[in-house]
Amino acid sequence: MSRTKPFVILSNPEIAEVRKEFRSAISQHKTILVVGNCWVHYRGRANSKLEPGERILMIKEDGSLLIHRPVGYDPVNWQPPGCVFHIQITGGLLKVHAVRQKPAESVKVFFDKVHMFSAWSLEDSGEFSLYASEEDMQKAILMRPDFLEEGFEPISYEKKVEPGFVDVYGTDRDGNLVVVEIKRKTATSEAVLQLAKYVEAIKSRANRQVRGILVAPNIAKGVQTLLASLGLEFKALDPKKCASILERGKAAKLETFFV
């Protein structure tokens, strides 16, 4: 074991042995993996019950809990960090009780068979970096137009106008045309003038009000003055957070749960 971290793996253990190692691992804030046959009761914001089956229970060093079935990337039950755990044997079953105070929530997992118990001291200080491009920001706005503003509806993107291509083009809630120019770094006066050209080009052909919005992580004060003097607007949007939205966009939308 000289090349590895200290860890415990019990294959096909007796329940009493699991209880002992489980309690020890919880007290040492280890990361725990249990594979076995279990059922689950949840009471809290809602109530749920999961009938028996073979699953993976994961408890992390911060006191978060996840129960994974053999299919689906979402856990079937889970608790955020900060749970207090009670490990008991009751009627020949291993009972793992995870409790949170605010809001009051309780998950009870009952195992009648543990195939594996393992506990780990994991060292992980590696940095996670999301790289975001202007295209990522554009996609994030197309996916969630309300991030530009409530009522914004995209009509097209990469729209050709005389001086080049408009990043995103749409209408606001009052029916005005909206021209969006996106920059992934601090907005410069060049970006402002570029947007102004697009807005002028579209104004010359439209019989409606045309608004120009510069989207960037931030803007210098002098550039903000120029922007305002041209009647244009600024919307702060963090490119890394756009990338994170795109990554999360893979997950089922909340809306899909509703009739």
Added chain:
Amino acid sequence: MSRTKPFVILSNPEIAEVRKEFRSAISQHKTILVVGNCWVHYRGRANSKLEPGERILMIKEDGSLLIHRPVGYDPVNWQPPGCVFHIQITGGLLKVHAVRQKPAESVKVFFDKVHMFSAWSLEDSGEFSLYASEEDMQKAILMRPDFLEEGFEPISYEKKVEPGFVDVYGTDRDGNLVVVEIKRKTATSEAVLQLAKYVEAIKSRANRQVRGILVAPNIAKGVQTLLASLGLEFKALDPKKCASILERGKAAKLETFFV
């Protein structure tokens, strides 16, 4: 092993042994757990990089993938079901490459040390049941008023009016008052008459338009006719899905990622 499912657990294995068992487990659609030191590259909707550290890799029988750090209930990288996996040894490292076609996404996980490899045939047909009350439905509407309709803003709930308590009370986007009556089962004519009483009670005191909306999983045709004849409205809302929203409401909101 007579009492358990067939499984493989390798503690502190050599990389070559892991490759062999990994490929066999993938071809048999087993659920796989790997604990080790790894780094991760993701390319797809966004791009990300995770520097080295000790983590848990989970691959499920449906081809979904999760990478968990020792803290936080969210996976740091993940892929939905349907990935194709390529398991190779390259420069002494174990490379796990998960590929999806639509959208084109790729996760590459490089292990320089595997502490544990395990593969499981899990049997799990247990039903998951969410129990929802009218209170759950009320909370879901208060959390996400747009689920009633766009522009709805709650003012209060359990508002006392002469005949009893209004479940949710608010305004619509045109400034009309909205009275909401919630039922967790098919809407009955009793529910319609109850809502009508509340609407009348509020109309008698308000100098604005008052709308009444009956929220329930469904409504019988005859009851719908009665509702319409009284100038009231119906909104279908599934109570179990409300409970699921509340459960998911624990997760960080998308909005929190934006400036």
